Amino acid sequence: MTVLQELAKLSDTLINPYMERWKKKGGKIIGYHGIYVPEEVIHAAGMLPYRLRATGSTSSELGDVYASSTTCTYCRHCLDQAMRGEYKFLDGFVSFHGCDHLSRSFDAWRYGKVPTPYSPFYLRFLDIPFKINARSVKWMQVQVERFKRSLEEHFGLTITDDALRQSIKTYNEQRKLLRSLYEMRKKEKPPVTGAEVLALVIASTSMPVEEFNEQFKKVLAEVNGRDGFKDYRARLLLVGGTLEDPEYIRTIEELGGLVVIDALCVGIRHFWDLVDEDSEPTAALAKRYLDRSISCPRMVDYERRLKFVSDLAREFNTDGIIVQRMKMCDNWGCDSAMIKRQARKEGMPCLILEREYLMSGVGQMRTRVQAFLETIRR
Amino acid sequence: MTTEKYKEQRIGYEMLKDSENPMMKGLRNWLERVFRTLDEGKPIVYNEFTFWCDTMTALDVQPLAPEMWGQVPMPAAQEPCLDAAQDFGIPPEMCWAGRYVIGATLLGDRIPPPTCIVVPTYPCDNCKAAYQVVAKLTGAPMYVLDCPYWIEDDEEAMDYWVDQYKGLLSFLEEHTGKKLDYDRLKETVEESNRFIEYWLEGKELMRRKPLPTNDMFGSPVEILTSIGLPEATQAIKNRLDDLKARVARGETAVPEEKVRVTWNYLPVLWSLVEIFDWMARELGAVTTMTIFDGTSFEPIDTSTPESIIRGMARRALHGYMARQGRGSSDIIIEDTLRAVEEYQADCIIVNGALGCKWLRGSYGYLRDICRERGIPVMMFDADICDARVVSDDEVKARIGKFIETVIERKKRGV
Numbered sequence: 145m146t147v148l149q150e151l152a153k154l155s156d157t158l159i160n161p162y163m164e165r166w167k168k169k170g171g172k173i174i175g176y177h178g179i180y181v182p183e184e185v186i187h188a189a190g191m192l193p194y195r196l197r198a199t200g201s202t203s204s205e206l207g208d209v210y211a212s213s214t215t216c217t218y219c220r221h222c223l224d225q226a227m228r229g230e231y232k233f234l235d236g237f238v239s240f241h242g243c244d245h246l247s248r249s250f251d252a253w254r255y256g257k258v259p260t261p262y263s264p265f266y267l268r269f270l271d272i273p274f275k276i277n278a279r280s281v282k283w284m285q286v287q288v289e290r291f292k293r294s295l296e297e298h299f300g301l302t303i304t305d306d307a308l309r310q311s312i313k314t315y316n317e318q319r320k321l322l323r324s325l326y327e328m329r330k331k332e333k334p335p336v337t338g339a340e341v342l343a344l345v346i347a348s349t350s351m352p353v354e355e356f357n358e359q360f361k362k363v364l365a366e367v368n369g370r371d372g373f374k375d376y377r378a379r380l381l382l383v384g385g386t387l388e389d390p391e392y393i394r395t396i397e398e399l400g401g402l403v404v405i406d407a408l409c410v411g412i413r414h415f416w417d418l419v420d421e422d423s424e425p426t427a428a429l430a431k432r433y434l435d436r437s438i439s440c441p442r443m444v445d446y447e448r449r450l451k452f453v454s455d456l457a458r459e460f461n462t463d464g465i466i467v468q469r470m471k472m473c474d475n476w477g478c479d480s481a482m483i484k485r486q487a488r489k490e491g492m493p494c495l496i497l498e499r500e501y502l503m504s505g506v507g508q509m510r511t512r513v514q515a516f517l518e519t520i521r522r
Numbered sequence: 523m524t525t526e527k528y529k530e531q532r533i534g535y536e537m538l539k540d541s542e543n544p545m546m547k548g549l550r551n552w553l554e555r556v557f558r559t560l561d562e563g564k565p566i567v568y569n570e571f572t573f574w575c576d577t578m579t580a581l582d583v584q585p586l587a588p589e590m591w592g593q594v595p596m597p598a599a600q601e602p603c604l605d606a607a608q609d610f611g612i613p614p615e616m617c618w619a620g621r622y623v624i625g626a627t628l629l630g631d632r633i634p635p636p637t638c639i640v641v642p643t644y645p646c647d648n649c650k651a652a653y654q655v656v657a658k659l660t661g662a663p664m665y666v667l668d669c670p671y672w673i674e675d676d677e678e679a680m681d682y683w684v685d686q687y688k689g690l691l692s693f694l695e696e697h698t699g700k701k702l703d704y705d706r707l708k709e710t711v712e713e714s715n716r717f718i719e720y721w722l723e724g725k726e727l728m729r730r731k732p733l734p735t736n737d738m739f740g741s742p743v744e745i746l747t748s749i750g751l752p753e754a755t756q757a758i759k760n761r762l763d764d765l766k767a768r769v770a771r772g773e774t775a776v777p778e779e780k781v782r783v784t785w786n787y788l789p790v791l792w793s794l795v796e797i798f799d800w801m802a803r804e805l806g807a808v809t810t811m812t813i814f815d816g817t818s819f820e821p822i823d824t825s826t827p828e829s830i831i832r833g834m835a836r837r838a839l840h841g842y843m844a845r846q847g848r849g850s851s852d853i854i855i856e857d858t859l860r861a862v863e864e865y866q867a868d869c870i871i872v873n874g875a876l877g878c879k880w881l882r883g884s885y886g887y888l889r890d891i892c893r894e895r896g897i898p899v900m901m902f903d904a905d906i907c908d909a910r911v912v913s914d915d916e917v918k919a920r921i922g923k924f925i926e927t928v929i930e931r932k933k934r935g936v
Contacts, residue, residue: 212874212882214615241671243647248883251851255887269850271679274643274650275668279689283670283682442647444666446654474616474879478624478651481611482658496611 147362148336152343154350155390158199158225159233162351166192172235172299177222178242178386179414179440180272182288182429184311186238187353188303189295194234195349195410197388198222198501201230210252211245216472217501218386219245226258236266236298238291242442243475266298274444276435285430292426308425314353319415321360322348325367326412329404330460333372338382338403339390345410346388376402378520381457383407383483384468385441385476391503396466399510401517405460407453413438441475449479450486457492463520464493466513471498493520527631532557534595544760545741552747553594556634559584565637565698568656570649571619571746572843573642573667576834577690579750580710581700587746588623588656591633597791597907600625603632604908612655617877618907620652627659638697639664640690642838645847646880665693669848673839680836687835708824710750711834715821717749720758725815727765731866733782733808734768736775736798738789740814745841780806781928784867786858787813787881788843790917791907800918805925810865813842816857851884855891862897869898869928871921875906898931900924 154160172191186193198221207224239250273280377400386409419432438452469476480496487494495516538550571589578585592600603625626632641653657664667686670679724739744754801807817840822833846854885901892899902920905911
């Protein structure tokens with residue numbers, strides 16, 4: 145098995161051998177949602193940040209007791225997993241006001257509807273601003289500092305500035321490594337598929353960052369040695385919210401649409417920007433986590449998001465854009481419509497695919513993607 | 523000329539001309555001001571439907587809450603706009619509010635274009651996301667007031683929120699060409715304090731048992747269109763005087779009050795208040811309150827510009843839906859339970875608007891607590907504005923069955 149394959153496998157399960165070893169050594173794991181929770185703060189506390197997924201969930205029956213039929217299925221499945229005790233390996237959980245669905249799901253944890261390995265369990269809900277300006281970055285810094293203090297108080301430890309600086313350096317290294325892989329995808333014959341990349345990004349959120357960085361250098365060497373993929377009908381930019389199943393991308397790529405770049409939540413939105421290593425750590429984290437090149441549609445900087453998507457499509461020489469949006473997501477409901485409108489104006493073919501958390505309606509999806517690829521002339 | 527455009531609203535205006543109902547009069551006066559503003563080529567400011575228009579009143583600029591605009595003459599007139607939004611790619615599961623505003627903008631002749639847009643980040647994703655689309659489509663500058671999630675007892679969070687208000691005033695000055703006069707602001711806020719005083723007095727009367735009237739006392743009309751103007755204060759005073767007169771005469775909502783309902787959410791707008799009237803008439807079930815009645819306010823200290831702005835910012839947090847949608851489920855649950863107590867309600871009914879993710883996401887927790895406390899609670903699926911989703915008959919059937927069980931429980935002394 146190659147190192148790439150080994151790392152990619154980590155996306156198949158909630159827990160993996162790296163995490164098991166971490167726990168065995170007495171390490172703590174803090175789960176979090178989304179892209180706005182500063183991983184460095186958790187890491188500087190000596191804990192493993194773990195981006196929450198609902199991998200392995202087959203139904204949301206239990207989660208539906210507190211979610212509604214109009215809650216997005218990502219949240220319903222995560223809540224279901226939580227209520228079934230599948231996240232018992234966590235030592236704490238951090239969320240934020242990402243959207244109404246996430247916020248209401250977090251209430252289940254607060255109200256004791258989720259079994260936890262100890263009590264009182266560490267829960268934190270970050271108050272992330274929706275705007276990006278000097279004032280909101282200052283407010284974001286307050287959130288980062290409060291988050292840091294809450295970890296210190298709950299777990300009885302100290303997070304020093306030096307520890308934060310070191311964590312920032314380490315995570316920046318991870319980001320640079322991932323970006324270097326993405327750079328290779330600009331080639332006419334990209335050496336890696338979109339499905340593989342998604343699996344690797346998921347792996348980066350599910351294991352100790354130092355070990356990931358070490359292994360990922362080997363992945364880059366392996367990938368560098370590949371001939372690259374040339375039998376594709378179109379180069380695609382895949383945009384959208386949380387997507388944790390590489391099989392989804394594989395389905396598109398089997399039809400000839402090679403995903404050469406993404407603007408996914410578990411993709412460049414997660415890691416693209418670096419933290420300034422020369423500034424005061426909490427200020428630097430606040431700036432980087434809030435003021436991103438491409439934000440989540442929860443944010444109100446829609447013009448910048450649209451421009452970034454447009455520039456990205458050009459930079460990676462894409463032939464078309466596919467936007468996958470989770471059903472019931474108002475944020476993505478609006479963003480996807482605006483992306484399509486912009487793409488149309490720029491003469492870029494664009495397809496919107498609505499989906500649920502679990503892969504379903506695959507036949508219909510294949511038909512639509514196939515028809516879309518046929519409209520693209522390379 | 524506006525007489526050639528916005529036909530639905532013009533029809534609505536004509537329909538409202540002879541109404542003596544203070545709320546309808548307020549709506550009519552607002553429409554008149556909007557038409558005049560358009561004819562005079564003056565600025566129109568969109569204020570999202572949970573955002574108070576007091577800042578606009580103080581600057582003497584015309585607010586237009588698109589969602590309220592779309593209710594005139596009746597919610598059914600919104601249907602082409604909802605369809606237009608869907609054709610554009612907006613999912614049908616989004617709240618009517620967002621779909622209407624986007625659709626009306628797309629159709630071009632349904633709503634006056636904005637000079638600028640004001641929208642808070644509460645109550646929900648829908649409003650925040652939809653107005654970004656509207657801003658993009660119209661090219662109008664938009665100011666977003668960024669509301670912290672946890673703000674109760676957090677002075678730093680309040681400072682951040684107050685700064686949003688200060689930014690708003692600068693934004694409105696810049697884009698409307700009006701200069702803020704603090705004396706005018708003080709006058710507006712003092713007028714709004716008087717409005718709130720009458721409103722609180724009315725709320726107190728609406729807690730009486732039996733209920734003096736089944737007509738809604740609280741309303742969004744003045745909050746969105748004219749609060750801070752003497753006409754708004756007069757409108758609520760007229761409602762209060764009518765209510766007092768009813769109480770003095772011993773009049774009640776129904777001859778025999780069988781069930782008192784707390785409806786801590788929006789009414790079903792596509793049937794206006796017909797559902798409430800039907801409940802009272804056919805079932806003896808009176809609606810004690812809606813989300814428009816649910817909150818209390820402190821008078822704003824008008825001694826300094828800082829105290830005024832801080833007071834306005836604080837007050838906005840407790841407006842209908844702003845309060846319940848901006849934070850955790852704690853708020854809607856506490857407010858609903860308090861309403862049950864204050865209004866001596868027998869049960870809770872919530873229309874689970876299909877597009878309302880924050881409300882529907884809280885319902886499971888509310889349901890659990892109500893079970894523990896023995897409070898009958900029901901949420902039925904509906905769309906707030908689109909009658910094509912769930913019909914009148916279906917809604918009445920659900921409510922009818924629920925009220926029957928409540929009556930049975932009361933007979934058994936449960």
